Every structure is written in structure tokens, then in C-alpha cells.
Amino acid sequence: MAATRLTATVAGCAAAAAALAALTACAPPGANTDNTNDVSAQQQVPALNEVGGESLAPVASTPAVPLTTTLKAASIPKMGKVVTDQDGFVLYRFDKDTAKPPKSNCVDKCAQVWPPATTDGNPDLSGVDPSVVGTVTRADGSRQITLAGWPVYRYIGDPKPGAWKGQNVGGVWFVVDPTGKKNLTCLPTPAPTAVQPPAASAEATTNGDGGTGGY
Template identity: 40%
Template sequence: MKKIRIAGAGCTLVAALALAGCSSGGGGGSGGGTPAAKDPTTLSTSDSPMGKILVDGKGRTLYLFTSDGKNTNSMKCDAECVKEWPHMKGKPKAGDGVQANLIGTTKGGGTPQATYAGHPLYYFADDHKAGDTKGQGIDKIWYVVDPHGKAIKKAASSGGGGGYGY
């Protein structure tokens, strides 16, 4: 099979059928068949200094809020809290390292929030790129989530951000 390189596509194509798997962004990629960006609603796991953690399809870290408890239908993170800790909306799909039977949503009013092992899932506003874990351990109530849906309480090596206690 003949390999074809398309300038700016960020990947090498093997025949015309592989075109659908290429990224059209100009980000340069690593070449050699780099897949398109994953669907952001797909949960998967990623390696971190704290071990394997739950991330969305773009590699953004997901957190749980211990005050929510497990199998909750009413989140304790109010409107002011959600500015700093936006929730993951809707029901995501299971990706690598994730147990599909642990994925769910809250049943409260408004937009359903994604849950994993009964815990509502949140992002931290100061995490700006894939792999950031600046929210880890804030106020000893916000933690990254392991593949089994449990809070990882080990400190992040890069340190956390300021507090936002609830």
C-alpha cells in the first residue's frame, strides 16, 4: 500500500479510506496515523502522578466533590460553586479503562450531570489543558477519580490551586 502525506493534515494516510481518521487541525500532531480528537463525551482513563485517573475525551481531568456523597440526586455544588467547578453534562460513553456500568446521570432538575460510580463529575476551571490536575485535594473535598469511581486522595505533584470551600 502506498502512503500519502497531506500537508497540514497532521497524519499519514494509507490509501483514501484512512482520510476519515485524520485531524484537520493545523496542530501538527505526531504523524504516523494520529487519530482525530476523541469525542469529549467519552470517559477514559489517563496516567497521572497519582495513578490512573478519569478524564473526558479531550483528556481533561474529572473530579468528584465529597460533599455530594455517592449515588446522589441533588448536587451540593450550588450556582456559585459551579463557576469554579463546572459539571460534566449529560451521559458520557465508556472509553478505554472505564466501566460502562458505572456511568450514569443525576436525576435532579435542570440539565442532567454525568456521574461515575454514583458520583457527579466536575471539571476545575483552572485546569486549562489536558492532564492538568490543579483542583486535586482543594479544601480536602475535591479529588480526581480513579477507574473504580473512588476519590484519589494522594497529593498532585504539581500542587493545587486556591481554595473554594463548600
């Protein structure tokens, strides 16, 4: 009987180790797999809450996101081909948007967490085909950049340039590649939960479907 229990325990530990290895292999750079946060991450951005948890870590404040003046094709570890802005931050697309015709459905609280990549002209392009770049006018009158018709965004949960913690958030947000397609090279599982909007906008109104946009 003791030998049976020992065998079951060893098998259970092996299965847990395999699951942890799979999660680590597709975790964004700097992500933790032990449900703790390193000091540098705490100083820059609140941690994602555990999937299934009851609350989200609040964001104390978030600086205004500048206009996107540059679109640059880049390649980053584990993820591969991405598009970044002039500051090196990775851009994303949203499954609840549409490309034909281009339309953003991320507004209000959603747009506080996923700031639209807006422009007042034509962004400089590096490695991105001009034929896939366009704009769509948002409800507030600003012009949001599109790739192959898909509006693109930054994510306030990314602590630094090159980070991609927004990948697969809510199962609807994905890193965008230079052609406008979703980059599905690496999908963290289970789908991460987004950070909350900045405290100043926590009481903002929501759009027709709750404005949650996957958080």
C-alpha cells in the same frame, strides 16, 4: 554564643528545605513552589492565591464547557489513575455531594468554578467499566455524569489537559479514579484555594451553604 546561633540557623534552613521538598514532590505539573507564576500559566488561568491570603485572582472569562462525550481512564505523572473527558481534562468529585442517592450540591458560583460533566446521552467509554457510569438530573434539568454514584466535574483552574490543580482544593475536591473512588496518591498541602468564578458570574446567587464548594 555565636556558634549556638549558627547551629540554630543551619537547622532552621534544613527544616525549611525539607518542607519545600515535600511540597514540590506532590505539586501538580507546572505548579510553582516559589509563589510566582510562569508566563504560560498567566496566559491561561489565574494563579491560586496563597493559602491564608485575603483575595483571589479573578478569572476574566471562561469559555462554555462542552458536553462530556467521552470518559477515558488514563495514568498521569505523580497522580496515577484518573478519568479524563474527550479533551483530556481531568475529572473530579466533591465530598459534599452524595452517591447514595446520587446528588450534586455544587450549584451557582460553585458550578462556575467546577463545571459539571454533563451529557445528552451515553458517553463513549475507554477503560472505564460501564457498570459504574450513570447520570443524575441537576436542578436545572441537565444530566450530570456519575461514577459509582458520585457526580463528576471539571475544574476551570486546570490550564491544560492532564493538569490536576484541583486536587485537594478546600480539602473537599479530589481527582476521581476509574472506579469512582478518590485518588489520594498525591495530596498537595496545605490544601489549595480555588480560583474565583468568571467575572460575569461573580454576583450569582449561592446555594444554602454559601455555594462556595471549597473556594
